[in-house]
Amino acid sequence: MGDDALISDTEFRLSMRHLAGAVSVITVGDGQDRTGFTATSVSSFSADRPSVIVSVNRTSSSWPALQRYGCFCVNVLAADQQHVAQSFSGVGGRKGVDRYEGAEWYRLRTGAAALENALTVLDCKLETVFQHHSHAILIGHIRAMDIRRDIGPLLYWQGGYHDLPAADRRLAEPIRQ
Numbered sequence: 001m002g003d004d005a006l007i008s009d010t011e012f013r014l015s016m017r018h019l020a021g022a023v024s025v026i027t028v029g030d031g032q033d034r035t036g037f038t039a040t041s042v043s044s045f046s047a048d049r050p051s052v053i054v055s056v057n058r059t060s061s062s063w064p065a066l067q068r069y070g071c072f073c074v075n076v077l078a079a080d081q082q083h084v085a086q087s088f089s090g091v092g093g094r095k096g097v098d099r100y101e102g103a104e105w106y107r108l109r110t111g112a113a114a115l116e117n118a119l120t121v122l123d124c125k126l127e128t129v130f131q132h133h134s135h136a137i138l139i140g141h142i143r144a145m146d147i148r149r150d151i152g153p154l155l156y157w158q159g160g161y162h163d164l165p166a167a168d169r170r171l172a173e174p175i176r177q
Helices: 009-016 062-069 082-088 096-100
Strands: 024-028 035-039 042-046 051-057 071-076 105-107 113-115 120-132 135-147 154-157 160-163
Touching: 024 051, 024 062, 024 082, 024 113, 035 051, 035 062, 035 082, 035 096, 051 062, 051 071, 051 120, 062 071, 062 120, 062 135, 071 113, 071 135, 082 096, 082 154, 113 120
Parallel strands: none
Antiparallel strands: 024 035, 024 071, 042 051, 051 135, 071 120, 105 113, 120 135, 154 160
């Protein structure tokens, strides 16, 4: 290994399995041109201009759609939505618009698909893209959002799905903006 590769890809992946992450589905496109992917690489970026960061592999079939449409929706999955995570990760060979089957969808301001009953949805306009090695880092300006408070999140850790209870089950009314 040279100075640039002090650790192997395998060692890196093993280390990253120790990071527990919220599971999100990133949706993009319209009609039969819809696609999307499962991501744990989503993070808040700025509250001054509400925005998030999302990482996507540039070999993903969603990458060209993100470039074409210039908007996307971050659907943070609730504990009861593991089937959606599996669909968007391609389990069973699902691709493109077929990944949307088995769930209900609606549209917010940008037109990207928002998942009914997600923990939260963030409807984003693509603002900035940084390309680095195999991935692109997207900064999305949040244009609209919905929040569900009656259930906990779906998490991914050590190669499997886990859930947490809702922080306060008394707050059952969703917030839509």
